[in-house]
Amino acid sequence: MYNLISALSRRQKSYVFLAADLALLPLALLFTLQVQPLPDPALTTLVSLLPVLPYVMAAAAGMALWLGLPHVQLNAYERHAAVQSGLLAGGTALALALLTAVFGPALPSGTHVVFAICYFLSMVVARAAMLQLVLMVYRRANPRCRVLIYGAGNTGTQLAQALKAHDGIDPVAFADDNSSLQGLTLVGLPVFSPARIAEIVQARQIRRVLLAMPSQSQPRQAQITQRLQQLGLEVQALPSFAQLIGEEALVDKLTPVAPQAFLGRAARNVPLKEAAGSYQSKAVLVSGAGGSIGSELCRQVLTCRPAKLVLFELSELALYTVHQELGPLAEAAGIELVPVLGSVTDPRQVRMVLNRHGVEVVLHAAAYKHVPLVEANPLPGLANNVFGTQTLARAAARAGVERFILISSDKAVNPANVMGASKRMAELIVQDLATRPGQKTVFTMVRFGNVLGSSGSVVPLFQEQISRGGPVTVTDPNVKRFFMTISEAVQLVLQAGDMAQGGEVFVLDMGEPVPILQLARQVIESAGHSVRDADNPDGDIAIDIIGLRPGEKMEEELTLTEELVHTRHQKIFCARETVLSEIEVAGFLRSLRQAVAAGDEAAARQVIQRWVEGYCQPPQAGRKSS
Structure with missing residues (x-):
């Protein structure tokens, strides 16, 4: 089936769509006659319409080609194409009314209105069914990557909607920190708590996570990425609108605060003079x-x-x-x-x-x-x-x-x-x-x-840890250095x-010696982030106390x-x-x-x-x- 569909040219697919629309016409007419209160049975009335039916179908084919409806791809059949289908259905009903009025048998005017509605609905339903059939065939031939979308806000739901017709990506669920969204179903996908990601990944065979929360800070996104990567997942982040239009190019060029800013005193300039x-x-x-x-x-x-x-x-x-x-x-x-x-x-x-x-x-x-x-x-x-x-x-x-x-x-x-x-x-x-x-x-x-600022020294180390989303590591809360x-x-x-x-x-x-814990806080805050601790559990960057390493002293x-x-x-x-x-x-x-x-x-x-x-x-x- 996949080989047959993929072998069809664009023109051949247009013929298929046209043939499907024309095949639906007598079926829609039969259904209309069945639900309408007519003196004769629906099938008998349809037989009496056979002399004019080919002309109606010819008119429908001409209008379909004029509107360009057969050339609309299945995955692009949306509002504009539905309007075209409505015009085709209305035009076909009008042609049927004119032909039956001239050549008979005459039908009540309400019959033509119901026929237009039935024909329109049948075309829309048929397109949707064909799309699902084709997607099923393609998915069996080329399995899609099943993804979890982290973030069920506007960006996440728009992303899920866009990916539903994607050939290679299959969105299966949302994860979101907002408890008010957890348990809901958005755009056909359930919303789960991030705490259940490991369970969902295994149950739904998810291989990739898409971060759809561009408004979150970089450290926060980096923390989520690290946690997801530890589960063996591939993680990709959706850029913000500002990134897409290039407004954040200036941000990329900004450099970290110079280490000298954390000296805690004015830097001295000592001219050499006679030295x-x-x-x-x-x-x-x-x-x-x-x-x-x-x-x-x-x-x-x-x-x-x-x-x-x-x-x-x-x-x-x-x-x-x-x-x-x-x-x-x-x-x-x-x-x-x-x-x-x-x-x-x-x-x-x-x-x-x-x-x-x-x-x-x-x-x-x-x-x-x-x-x-x-x-x-x-x-x-x-x-x-x-x-x-x-x-x-x-x-x-x-x-x-x-x-x-x-x-x-x-x-x-x-x-x-x-x-x-x-x-x-x-x-x-x-x-x-x-x-x-x-x-x-x-x-x-x-x-x-x-x-300050020498290779391997503490300030560049802290800045690198912050760029990765933290945590910033301090050996001991009481350690001090000159x-x-x-x-x-x-x-x-x-x-x-x-x-x-x-x-x-x-x-x-x-x-005076500088407390390293105080220095860590200064570096985090200078980067525009907040410290995550017991007093501020929603902060950006945590400070981890890892203990003195071999050979280190509390104070030099x-x-x-x-x-x-x-x-x-x-x-x-x-x-x-x-x-x-x-x-x-x-x-x-x-x-x-x-x-x-x-x-x-x-x-x-x-x-x-x-x-x-x-x-x-x-x-x-x-x-x-x-």
Whole structure:
């Protein structure tokens, strides 16, 4: 049957419709004669009309073709086509009245009116029946995708109405959060509660859900989508009218609020002024040049007009990105920009780069800094952060570099994680080199807290979670962190590098620590959404408390002793902390190298436990890798 219908041409289908309409004419006339009070039986009267019936049918065929009724597709047979059917029925009744008046037998005038009504209704019913028959044939040959429409408002009902004649989609039910709609039947489809979706999907073999609620916020739609996808359903969203006509194009171009807006204080601008002299006309190397801190160091060093800037980076993509950005700026300023792809743990390459480019200042920002990742991969983290610092610092001393500035972290103070411990060990290495007799290189380090907007930092993470519909995850409601902007941190680092005499641990003024829960609320509200909690159960974005991750602390510290000495810059302090002897540093480096070479995480953590003040090994740590 499907092959027969699909093989018919458009013209052949028109002939079928015309033949059906003409076949209905005598049937409608017979029914009219049957219900009319006539002196003779209906069949006898119909036989007496046989001489004029062919002329009536010919007139009906001509009018049908003139009106274009046979050319109307079944799925397009709606109000306009029904009017055409009404005109055809009326015209045919008029032709019958004229012919019977001239040639007989004469019929009562009311008979012609009833005939017109019967003929019109028969054509409409026949079209509807043919449509259902054809749809049934097509559905058996090509099974349609059964869909659930989420949202039974105007958009949802209009969508269901439009899809009923669709060849490939079969709407079977609605789901809606509005309890007043649940239990009703709209456009022939039942409305269910979203809580019953799993049951409905299984019972009605639904494979796809269409979200028909464009007025809902994006986070709300994203939450519903996530829940439905967990049931194994394909989810598609109907765009809003504003999206269809392009009014929301501007919205797509809007960017999230800059992380600096969540600092809780005014961002400081710290002009370098005379500090720029330590970098002007010098060959400066920035390790980790493609990272968040490293790239900003490169930007601000360029403003000091160095003779040469060496971008030392392990990641090819990061190096390419920062080189593409800084290339035009360096060219315009007449500064030589040198991209170097490599690792600070490679002694041969480090020596070659320092000597070939005559490096005079090293800003060492290369490090693995993400606490959970380093905690899960302690040996690579230690190798990069500790041995990389040792390799680069020793090579700098041998090459006669003037200044070596280590970028450290507040997590190095009483560390609760491997990343912080590795940064503390890097500090001890730099302090040891700084105190050696006859040392010409000025070794120093700058310690500060979290930087807003850096890769993997909390604000971009929150913004990404919000874009997915939430929830926003906070480790603990009482956790606090120090924050400053990337620009602030780098300006102060360069200031500290200028005032360094050797061996100092510079600590930046970070302001007051910021509660992360408060920060999460600010980021949600800045995105135009509300927080969903016990006080506001209908809010857009929930905040989930997931517990502290391995190696995380409730609050970070900036010094080991709380003894801070003021410097000539009001936002830079110098910490007084004890240092290890050269023999002690060599001892922990030897033990750590043996542990890393053996792939023994437990031994590596034992080295940290012994030599890093304040380190507390997490309970789950200490396993030996295979």
